[in-house]
């Protein structure tokens with residue numbers, strides 16, 4: 001594998017999985033080299049660093065690769081103790097945080113991406129799963145400011161990319177987060193206003209919508 005010094009993140013700017021890694025690295029004030037990947041023409045480094053899935057994000061630390069965004073977040077939390085830990089200290093809280101992270105991946109990001117990449121019945125079914133999941137996630141947030149019981153934490157980092165991805169979800173799903181899950185919408189605004197890590201890591205929502213529009217054209221959906 002190409003020798004990479006220090007810390008590097010292989011990513012595609014629009015990836016919700018990579019965005020959460022950017023937020024976590026910023027929370028921990030880790031300096032790193034950002035390497036943008038072209039997923040249509042993956043670099044030799046990406047193929048060597050993630051030979052199993054060949055996907056971004058990949059974190060490279062002192063020449064060793066860590067794959068899968070949730071595992072990258074765990075790694076970052078364990079290796080860089082700067083700032084508050086992302087995961088709670090006690091086992092039950094950790095288990096709960098992992099549960100909601102898994103829920104976000106399986107229900108929100110999977111359904112949302114499926115909806116954006118399809119049309120007709122498939123898109124309608126994905127939309128239903130997505131909206132239901134957003135409401136369920138809002139139920140978990142409840143009246144708290146953040147998902148973490150002690151403030152912004154693991155689940156907030158995992159879910160943060162929906163703040164921009166929701167622009168696309170709303171456009172292609174014909175709903176608004178504000179109407180379906182107003183507390184979750186307020187949480188998103190709070191994250192951007194109060195966490196520099198989030199404000200700086202996330203791309204412009206309209207740029208993302210444009211990118212996904214081109215993808216849909218490429219897939220023959222528009």
Ligand code: GS8
Pocket residue numbers: 012014015016017039054055056057067068069070
């Ligand atoms: C998902 C990564 C992923 O889907 C994680 O890291 O959490 N479970 C993984 N990455 C996509 C880009 S974002 O949609 C990817 O790299 N796709 C390239 C490919 O499938 O060839």
